[in-house]
Each structure stands twice: as C-alpha cells, then as structure tokens.
Amino acid sequence: MAQKKLLLIDGNSVAFRAFYALYRQLDRFVSPDGLHTNAIYTFKNMLDAILKQVDPTNVLVAFDAGKVTFRTKMYEDYKGGRQKTPSELLEQLPVIREMLKDLGIKSYELANYEADDIIGTLSKMGEKAGYEVTIVTGDKDLTQLASDKTTVLITKNGVGDTEAYTPEHMKEVNGVTPIEFIDMKALMGDNSDNYPGVTKVGPKTASRLIQKYGSIENLYAHLEEMKKSKLKENLINDKDKAFLAKKLATIDRDSPVEVTLEDTEKKDIDYEKLRELYERLGFKKFLAELNSSADAQGENTGVEQYEYVELTKDNLDELADIKEKEVDFYLEMLGDNYHVAPFVGFGLRVGKKNYVSKDIALLQEMPLRGILENKTIKKNVFDLKRTYVGLHRLNIEAGGFDYDMLLASYLVNNENNSNDLGEIAHLYDEYSVKTDLEVYGKGKKQAVPEDADLFKHLAAKVSVIQKLKPELLKKLKDHEQDDLYDAIEIPVAFVLAKMEISGMKVLPSTLLQLENDFAIKLKDLENKIYQQAGEEFNINSPKQLGHILFEKLGLPPVKKTKTGYSTSVEVLDKLKTESPIINQILDYRQIAKIQSTYVKGLLDVIQSDGRVHTRYLQTLTATGRLSSVDPNLQNIPTRTEEGKQIRKAFVPTDPDGYIFSCDYSQVELRVLAHVSGDENMQEAFKTGYDIHSHTAMKIFHLDSPDQVTPLMRRHAKAVNFGIVYGISDYGLAKNLGISRKQAKEFIDNYFEQYPKIKEYMDKAVKFAREHGYAETIMHRRRYLPDIHAKNFNVRSFAERTAINSPIQGSAADIIKIAMINMQKKLEELHLKTKMVLQIHDELVFDVPKEELETIKKIVPEVMQSAVKLDVPLVADSGYGHNWYDAK
Template sequence: MVIEHFNSFFIYRGEIMAQKKLLLIDGNSVAFRAFYALYRQLDRFTSPDGLHTNAIYTFKNMLDAILKQVDPTNILVAFDAGKVTFRTKMYKDYKGGRQKTPSELLEQMPVIREMLADLGIKSYELKNYEADDIIGTLSKMGEDAGYDVTIVTGDRDLTQLASDKVTVLITKNGVGDTEAYTPEHMKEVNGVTPTEFIDMKALMGDNSDNYPGVTKVGPKTASKLIQKYGSIENLYEHVDEMKKSKMKENLINDKDKAFLAKKLATIDRESPVEVTLDDTEIKDTDFEKLRGLYEKLGFRKFLAQLDQNTDAQSADTGAESYEYVELSQDNIHDLDDFSEKEISFYLGMLGENYHLAPFVGFALKASDKVYVSKDIALLQEMPLKGILENKTIKKNVFDLKRTYVGMHRLDVVTGGIDYDMLLASYLVNNENNSNDLGEIAHLYDEYSVKTDLEVYGKGKKQAIPEDDDLYKHLAAKVCVIDKLKPELLKRLKDHEQDDLYDEIEIPVAFVLAKMELSGMKVLPSTLIQLQNDFATRLKELEDKIYKQAGERFNLNSPKQLGHILFEKLGLPPLKKTKTGYSTSVEVLNQLKTQSPIVSEILDYRQIAKIQSTYVKGLLDVIQPDGRVHTRYLQTLTATGRLSSVDPNLQNIPTRTEEGKQIRKAFVPSTSDGYIFSCDYSQVELRVLSHVSGDEHMQEAFKTGYDIHSHTAMKIFHLDSPDEVTSLMRRHAKAVNFGIVYGISDYGLSKNLGISRKRAKEFIDNYFEQYPEIKDYMDKAVKEAREKGYAETIMHRRRYLPDIHAKNFNVRSFAERTAINSPIQGSAADIIKIAMINMQKKLEEMHLKTKMVLQVHDELIFDVPKDELETIKKIVPEVMQSAVKLDVPLIADSGWGHNWYDAK
C-alpha cells in the first residue's frame, strides 16, 4: 500500500482522504489528575450507591476538552497493568517510594474503562509493561503510517516521544489546560532534544520513579552536559578529559547508576502490543449503555448532554416547552390583559457594576410564554412597567439587588420580588461565590444556559452577540430561574434555612439596594486638600530617607531598597526572596528599632497607599450626583459578612491618623445635617459567650465589666481591675479575639512579640478560667466532623470538606473554621437583622434619615438636623434588640458633621 502525505490530506489510490489523527491518552496519569482536581469535594461526588465519582466526572470533562482540541479520527487510552514490569525486574525499587493509590480512586478506575467502552473508545493495558510503553509503541506505529499523533499525559517522561509528527500535551491545572511539547518547545524548556532528554534523565535520576542518577547532578547541570556531549555514552568517552572537580568524581563513581537510569527512563517503542491502528478507530457511542451508566452514577450534566445530542435546538434555547415571543413596540400591548400572578424576570447588563453597566436586554417568562427584547425602553412603557411595579404579581429573579437597582435606573420600582435564585443558591452552597447565572445553573446540572463569559467574552473583548444568540441567552436564563426554583427552595427547607432566606437574606437585599441607591455624599474639595497635604508629607519623608541613605534611589523598588538597607547601611537581612532581599512590611516592622530610616520608609509606604488607593481612588468614583455608590457583595463570603466594592468603603484605614482623615470627606446631604454612627461593642465575643454558655464570660458582660480587663484579671490571676495595666489589657484583648479565630500559641506569640511558652501559658490560663469555651470549641469540631459543616445560630452553613483531611495543616485550618464560623456568621446575621429592623423603623416613622453605609459591626446614617435627637434614641434601641442572647447586646454611637467627627 502506497500512501503519500500531502499537507493535511492523504492521497491514497487517487482518492483524497482527511488527515488521520491519533490521540493517545495516559489513562492512569489523567485519572490521577482528575481525582485530585476535585479531591476537596470528594464527599460531594458520590453516586446514589455510594461510589466516589470525582475522578470519573473530571476524567469525562477532561476527555471532552481534549477531543474538542484534537478532533481525532483514532484514539486509545492506555493503562498500567500492574506494579510489576520489566523495569522492576531491572531495578527492584523502581517507583518504590510512591504512596499507595487512594482506595477512593481505585474504585473508580473500572468505571472509567466502562465509560470509555460505552463512548466507543478503545482502552488497553499490557502485562509487564507500563502505559508509557503502549503509548510509545502506538505513537511510532502512527508516525510510520503518516498519522498526526497527540499524546495526553501528566508525566513529562513522555515528552521524549515528541517529534515533527508527535505532540505531547502535558495536563496542568484545569480541565483543558495543557502545555504542548514539540521538539522546539523541548529545546526551549530543557535545552535538549526529545531523545537527548532521556540522557538528561539518566544523569539527574527521577525522584518520582525512585531511581538515582549521578550524585548532585540536577536538571541544569544535566542539560548543560548533554548539550555539550549529546549523550551519556559520548560524555563517558570524554570524562577523563574533564578538569578535576567534585562533579567529575561523581560522574565516574556513579557511571553504573547513570546507564541504569537511562534504561529505566527509555520508553519501549517496540513493546508487544496486540492492538493495531485500525483497532483505535473511534466506534459509535452506545447511547443506551451510556445513559444507564450516567443514571447509575447520578451524572445529570452528562445526561443533559445526551439529551442535547437528540434535540440540540431546544437545549440551546433553554425554553423547550415555551412559546418564544420577541417583544417590540408593535406587540407590547398584547400584554394589556396580563393576568398572571407570578412571573420570572431577567434584566441583562454587560459588566458587574450594575450602577453603571450598559443594558443588553431583558426576558420575562409567564406560564408557557417567554418574552425577550433588547429594546430597554419597553420596560418604561405601559403595560410592561405596570406589570413589573405591581406588588401583587410575584417576581422570580436572579440577584434581587442587581435587578432592583438596574430597574431603578430606568425609573421602574420593581415590586413583588420574592424569590432570588442567587441568594438561594448561595445559602445552599456558600463555598461557591460566583454571580454568573450560567455557572450557578451548572452546579445543579442544568446546562441549557451558557455562562456570560461564553456569550459576551471578557475584558476589552466583551461584545453583545447577534440578536438571535442574545435572545436565546436571555430566554435560557429566565427559564432556568423558573426551573430551578422548586429544587433550591426544597434544599433550603431541608437544611432548615428557609427562615434565614425569607427573613434575613431577602429583606436585607432590599435594604442594601436602597442604601446603594442613596449613596454617600463626598466632598472633592476635602480630598483635594488631603491630596496636597499628603504630597507635601511624602516629599518631606523622601528627603529624610535620601539623606539617611546618602543617595537618591527608587523608593518603590524592593531591589534598590534592599541594597540600601542591607548592603550599604548593614541592617540584618531577615528574609530573602527569589529576586533578592525581602523588604516586606513584616520584615521592616522587625527592623524599625534598629534605624530611623526604616520607620520613615514604613510611614512613606503607608501614606503613599492612602494617597493612591483612597484619596485618588475616591476622587475617581464620585458620581455626577456628588455621591459615591458602593456595591455590597451579599454572596461573597462563606460566613455571611457583607463586602463593599466599587469602591470599598469598609476598608478605609482607621489605625492611623492619616487614614482617618479620609472620613472627613464623607458628609451629610444637607449642610446642617449629621453623620450618625452606631456600632456593636464586642459582638463576636458576646456571641461566643452565648453559644458556649460560659458563666464567667457571661458574668462579665451582664455586669458591664470591660471584657478585656476581665480576661486580663483571669489570665494574670489578679484580684482587682485596678491591677490591670494597659499592656496586660492589650495582651488579654489579643487572646480574646485570637481564641475566636482558633489561634495557636505560635500565632499568639507572633502577634504579641512574646515567647511561645508564654503564649501557651496565656491560652492555658484562658481555658482554665473560661472552661465552657474550651468545651464549645471541642464540640464544634466534633459536630463538624459528624455533619461535614458548621452552623450559625440562624442555621447559616459553612461546609468543611477538609475536616477529615490527612494533611495536618489542611485539617487544622478546617477545625479552626468550624470554631469561628458560627461566631463570625452569627455576628453577621445579627447586624443584618438590625439593618432590616432599622430600615423598617425609618419607614414606619416616615423619617428622612437614611441608612447609607455598613462597615461590618457599624451602621452609618445621613441625618437631617431636626431628626438627630430621634435617631440618637431609636438606633441603639433597634440594634440592641435585634436578637435575644444570654448576654446583652451593646451599641455605642457618635455623631458629627462628617464621618470623622462621628467616631
């Protein structure tokens, strides 16, 4: 048979045939990568029968990505037949240092083979040989027959097979994330050709496969030697000509090891495989068997993909059983007689900041009809505006706050929103904090909707697709909101989280939306004055630093700063990085007592950051109404705490006077008005005393003792508060808050600058005086191990998949999280309840005062002058009565004509 290769086609007996492409997959390697890709979610990925499925699931995803990338005509997945091979006979310790394969992975391997067979993909193993040898042999057969060959593996040993016809794809982190090794890339990465790579391995050995090379010869040295000599055979022919050195001595002494290593590293390309290239042709998928397997494994995603193959159009639209209507000026009045009591609605915007993002369109689902349009003006016209504002028509949305604020920009006050898919999903699984509807739908095996990244692109490449694709995307979204509602609400009820959802998260979303829309007035003139003052201060600090350094240099260059501090001035270098001396804040803080230049550098850095991040940053985001409108992220943290972005107003510095000055720019909306601030006093410690039931701590809070002084008395064994010094109180405060976060004696010693032994004494004394707190901590960890999650007072869950991890550090972090999540999460719930009650109170009393900001345990209000006395009374009352604990909640307040004066 004569075959002539011509570009991407074969000419065979006068016929033009498509180029044959052979895909060879290292089954064990890819399965291993797949298993560990979702190892942290091992308990979540189990079949109804209890079989672990994380490796099977990810293997299939990786396979799909590879098939899409390579588009092969032929494929074979090679597996190892066992631990005993011709290499172990050659060297008994070959691969001897490897840990035992987890049983959770072993049980999945037969199912992976079964799945491959159902997909029409050949798998193969060969006794006494490794998968590498099968792949090496088949790749040679493919090369000889003119095939384009692609090898997929996580093992770089296989890169020795790269050639003009063979590309080796090394799997990296994510699904479909690979690095392509060609002869050219091998030269770039290792400095040697693929075949020379074998000789390189011979010199340096392989820790993973557990065979030695030449003593103290690493990758760089091995590469240089092979670049010079071409092979170990040629190297050893000339070894006597080398200059005397330790390396020469090691080469001579370890010659036998090097030649053994070469044999072990060389893939056998003539192994006695019993498969031919014809055997590797992709066969038809057995859909019946595959469906049965996916059902058995509980793989709803892959079942949905099978359905897509049979009905691609309905899967694309996500609106299989709905009438699809493009809404326009011509037919909007078809809605005049609208009588539905419940609808699902989605407002499309391009970008995350919904205060400014451009609108792309909307979709509305009512019973069996889906209305879509990109004409945003329709939302402002009757009857559509009336439908959306009607409070008696229930609305299902994705991201209540985004929808409410976006519609407000169109002068539509959306009424009747009582279901939020984003919030429901967040409570069910707060480890996932995506705010993309498509991504969240995929978590629940609903693949009829694409992600925004797939549809709009990212960054500068973002673009609105053609009308048909846009309408399909919007329709799919609104249908998924409707479709997943029963499942998500059921899960909330099963988790006893329906009250948390109905009574906290939904109401607080409305409160946050109103706060965001109100914004907070900021004076540019104050910021500009601060900008000038800080610029002067920075110049003064620069001059002082240069004078002490004896020269000018780039203060923002760690390399130049390191040279000045550690070489010129002779300060002790405490830490090194890959690029030189570390000049981190941690290092500089340890050195500041040794030279005044260090303190000035720290001051310079601090002020420079305030200048760029807060002064300039705030000037850039003041809107035309003279206000800054932050966004609150309600679904970001696993504890339920709110975060602020665009800009972050929760992170304005308070520890330095320069940082505090920024707050002077935040003022009330009226010239004679006030900024009123009220924050909880030690709310997390109060929650701790409540959940632990510790009598001593509760006694301190009930009698109004300063808790830190009280703790100082306990851990220092004092009889009177008068004996407590400021240093003792500071130490006690660190212990109090450290305990909440599960601090260790090492962590406490670092925080306080004391010995580890002394820190351990503090912690031991603490638990001796507060024994129920230690009991609570032990119980919290025990319950988390049993349940797999920790829970707040209001049943907010924090899933802890690492609570059973074998790795001590990973497991310890999960245990600390089990202890502090109920405390932090309950504190977050309390402030949310206070916000809900406070907004309700303001509206009931018809006050003009507006709640404008939340900074964790603090609420800030914009108060007209004539309402100040009322606010002074009602805000602390509402905050202190938010929940009933075994100890009183205390809220401290202050007020002034700007935020700085209110503290």
C-alpha cells in the first residue's frame, strides 16, 4: 500500500506572502471586473509548486476564523500590534477559498482558534494514523510541530522556495528541539504576535538557557542556583510574562476540529467551475494550463494548438515559390553564449504555416538560404543579434531583419530583463509557449526533449513572435519610443553583432608573461604578510585572516559577522594606518583577482581564431547601458598598474596596425548641463574650462582657477558626479572623509552656483511621481514603482534613480548613436578598420597602418556630432600598437 501523505497549508500566511510577492505589480493584477488578483495568482503558483514537491494524497488549507481566539481572552493585546490587513488582500481571500474548492482541495477555519491550532491538531491525527505529514507556512511558530513524521516547510522569497525544518534542522538553527522551541519563545516573547517575554532576553540567551535547563519550568526550579546578575533579576521580575508567553506560543494540538483525515483526501478538479473562475479573473496562463490538463483528461477544450510541418529535404521545395514579403524566424541554440552554443533547431513561419526542423544543415540549402539572405523579405525574429551571429556561424549572411520581439519588449518595460521568449510572452498574457527552463531544464541538466515536444515548442515560439508584434509595436508608439526602437536599438543590434563577430585579437604570450610576473609578486607579498603575522596561514580564509589580525596582532575589529570577524575591503580600508600588513593584504587580493579573473580568465576564452568574442547584453540594464560578458571586457581594472597591464595583450590584427581608442569627456555632466539648462555649467563647457576646477571655484568661492588646489578639485569632482546620482550630505561626507556639515555646505554652495540643476532634480522627481517613470532625451523609459513607497530608504532610492536615469540613459543613447554613425562611415569609406569594443563612453578600433590618419580624423568628428546638445560633446583619442598604449 502506497504511503499516505498529508499536506497542511497555513492559508493566511501563504496568502500574505503571495500578496506581497507581487505587491509592486498590484495595479497590473486586476480582473476585468476590478478585483485585485495578485495574491490569488501567486497563491496558485505557490500551491502548484508545493503540490509538485510533496505529491500528497491528502490536503487541507487552514485559515484563521477571525481576530478573537482563546489567546486574546488570555492576553487582550495578543497580535494587537499588527498592521491592518490591506483591503486589497482581504477581497482576495474568499476567491482563494473558492479556487481551492474548485481544485478539489479542502479549506477549513474554526471559531476561537487559529490556523496554527487546526494544523497542529490534524498533524497529530495524521502522525497517529501513519501519514507522512508536511506543513507549509511562512510562520516559524509552526516549526514546533516538526518531528520524525512531520516536516515544516517555511516559505522564503520565490515561488517554490522553501526551507525544510526537521528536528535535526531545528537543533542546528536554534540549538533546541521543536518542543523546546516553545520555551525559547516563552523567554524571548514575540514582537510579531505582540506578547512580551523576559526583558533583554534574545534568541541566543534563550537558546542557551533552554539547552541547559530543557524548559522554563526547570529553569525557574533552579533559578536560585544562578549567580546574581541582571539576567537573573529580569527572569525573577518577568516570571509571569514567561509562563503566559509559553501558553500563548503553544499550539493547541487537541482543538475541536470537525474535519477528519478522510475529509482531506484530494477530490477531482471541477474543470467547468475552475474555467469559469479563471475567465472571470482574467487568468490566461491558468486557463491555458487548465485546458491542457483537461485535454489530457479527454475534455474538448478549444485551446489554440500550434500546428507544424517538419521540414526535411523531401519537402524543402514547398518554400520555393513563397509570395509573402514577411516571414517569422527563430533559431534555437542551447545555452546563452551563442558564439559557441550548440544548435538545436529552427522554426520558420510563412503565412499561417509553421515549418520546424532540428536539421540545421537545411538552413544552408536553397530555397531556405535564399529566404534568409533576401533583404526584401522582412524577417521577424526574437533576438536579432543572437540570430544574426548564429546564422553567421553557419556562413549565412542574413538580411532583411525588420522586427525584434526582445528589443521591443525591453523598451516597453526594461525592468524585466529576461531573454527567454516564453517568459516574455507570459508578460503579455500569452501562455501558448513554455519557458526554456520548462522545456530544456537548467544548467548542467539541460537536455533537448523528444522531437514532438521540441517541434511543438519551436512552432509555438515562431508563432508568438508574429502574434505579439502588433501589441508591442503599438505600445512603443503610444510611449513615443518607436523612433528609439527604429533609429537606435535595431541599428545598434546590427553594429554589435558585427563587433562581436570581429572580436579582438589577444596575445596568449603576453598573458602568460603577466601570469608569471604576478605569481612572483604574489609570492613576495605572501612572504611579507607571513613575516608581519609571525606565521604562515591561508590568506584567502576570512576566518584565519580574522584570527591573525584581530586576535594575534590585536588590531581593532570594525565589524563582526555570524561566522566571525569581517575582513571585507571596507573593513580593511579603515585599518590601513594600523599596520603594514593591511596594505599588503589589499595588494595581494587585488593582484590575485586580476590573475584569476583576467589573466587566466582571458586565456580560457581565446578562441581558435586567436580572438576573444565578447557578448554585449543589449537588454540587461534599465538605463540602456550595454554590458559585456563571456568575457566581460568592460571591467578590466584601470586604476592600478597591474590592471592596466592586461590591456597590453589586446593587439591589432595586423602586426604593424594600431589600436585606436576614443572616449567622451564627461558626457554625463554635459548631458546634465543640457537637460537642466543651467547657464553657469553650460558656460564652463562652452568655454572649455576644466569643469571640476570650475565647480571648485564656485563651491569654495574662489576668484581664479589658479587658486584651486588638487584637493579642492577632487572634492569638486566628487560633488559633480555625486549630484548626478542624487547624493546626500551623508553619502558625500562618507566618500570624502569629511564632516556631514561640511558636505552639506558643499552641496548648498553647489546649488547656489548652479541653481537650475536643483530645479531639474526637483522636476525629475515630480515627473516620476506623476507618471511612474523617468525618461531620457530619446524617450527611453525607466519605470519606478517605488517612487510612492512608504519606506523612506526605498522611496529615496527611487527618487535618486529618477534624477540619474535621464542622465545616464541619455549618455547611453548618445554613444549608441555614435556607434551606428561610425559603422555607417566605415562602410561608406570602404575602410578595413573595425570597431571592436565599446567600454561605456569609449569606442575601440582595430586599425590598419595605412588608415590611421583617416581614423584619427573621422572618429572624434563622428562621436562629437552624434547629437546636438546645448553644450559641445568632446571626444579624446589615443592610439598605439596595443590597447594599453592607446590610452
């Protein structure tokens, strides 16, 4: 006989977690008749994950019947400090119960008792009857029910993300058994449930006392044996509170419940009622899942199924005479790095017909190759850059790309940076396509499914590209972002694809020499550290390093963690003057990181053509900035000489060629001067002043640039860039190591001299509050759901983002325009020079010797004329026989 499994769910607790999981999207989750649905939606997702994990035979969801229980009669203020349940959640609880009933799951509440007591009673009944019991809750009070037959799953952040509490885990986490946990709570009290324990007794003290005495009864029986102390005094004074707290904390496992274990058996799903409910709530995802599930049960669902034709050599001729001027194409690869990822298959939608295949060689056959290379036939794809590079690997120079679903979705809502077609489709209530995680698995477990499932997945993907195109393009137009999409993001995707394909030549010999040099430096630093420490130890072990610094050498500890002394960079920076060993350790860490991340890291990714081919993530950041991965070439350190040395390995293709670098000078501050319209700042840029010296003169009330000291300029620079990021006097004081009063004075002087910048900041925050987003000069939006948050820190971060995003995002747009114009120029002049890297405000080129003079002229010109601002754009350039010499 199969093992019976009883699943008991704390309904109120899980619903509460579900509500706040999508709280920021509260306005998005509203049914057609105006009911909030975020808690119902997430509760269902959490329930599905739990049911899949536990696979129970019996299920019950327990709810609180009301605020008045036997505990409030014992202690009137029990749970009195809790905030009122939001009305948006209250209105969803009855619907959650309705949904559970339609799913064949029993829910139950009991007057004068809490859900905890129902669960405690039924878990006891289940244990006695030989059931394997699982409890799901967000409340650790229920961990007292853990036993060899009962596991308590505490919900954490994500759907299906739980922590399993068993007696062994309880002992590990709290140092006590589940039963002893009640006594721990009696000593600690509970702020959440609003009952006191013993004054100044926290978790550690409570755990130590219960580990020693086993219970509060035994503790008080031996209280006289304790030495005189403040703790003993508090225990004596608060004895009544401790015993009351124990009563309040103890779950009643003999509550007068009127349900039996038989009542908790899972019933059949009522498909008709559930379908009506999902339609009423507007849950398209669950309707699709329900229809699929019902279809498996033999019901007629009417759900749209994407039909497909498997494309083979035998039927390839069907594509010979297509009349369509627009097709949809999807190229599937397994893994993120499309420069090396294995090909899985492809889908081509012509008219209303989906062709799919896993025979990648067919793409090189006519007429399919001809369709892909024909520029007059428009191609709708999911990820233009990925598709272009993938086809290039197959020696197919595709053309006619017209629509990119990924880029369109990213511009419409760049807070979501998924690159999974299924996930993005779900954002627009299109659930006919599964996510890649569902189909292929994750990480090392990724595997291609059977042909039928693969073909169905490819057909769904290529169909959804077309299906969502009108909606996404309309949203772009409504947001005035169609020009941003057409004139910047689509063209720059082509530019990036070509840059990635070109890659950059890297000399392994240079890296190997650096590896040897750094190894010698690290060994030398090791010996110096050991000499200072008086012994050898593992420098990379925080525990051993903490022992040496704070116990053996007696340096003042700055911060402690759960595992011991903190040895973070922030902590070590504060101890630099205490001992020579600190700077040695910081140098050691820095060089060790450069050695492992950049020297060895780059050696691992040089491909067979002797080049590294980074990938640019075009849809990752909310500001529009590009990110570089596999490898990340934007993070090569430039502040230390060791970091700069890495750039010596990057060389031109031709031995006598050059690496040419050109970067914008203070582009974000120039954008700030433009958007704010501040005359004083604009004057500085128009007359070619050093902006930081100019600012120093203003905030220090100086008459001449000659009076500006290097320290004054450094402080002014920190203020300039700090203002762009909405810095506070506290943040500036911390950055500069000055008093908060002095920092406030700097900021006040700054705004006095640049008054329109303060006006801009106020207007930016006001705009974000009124519209819910910030916007660049090219209408790139960044949504700010926290701009009205009650929490000061959360709201303040959103306000700073409202100020900064238009600046940083506009700077990102400017360099993208420069890249597009630069690529056009290179092609117009038929130059062999290739643009090979973009490092935020810097463009890097691989230049043949004979084209250097031309490049020296045209690159700064193109970059400086990218957009017309109220202040001039300035681009500084340099060149050399490697990237190091070009800077």
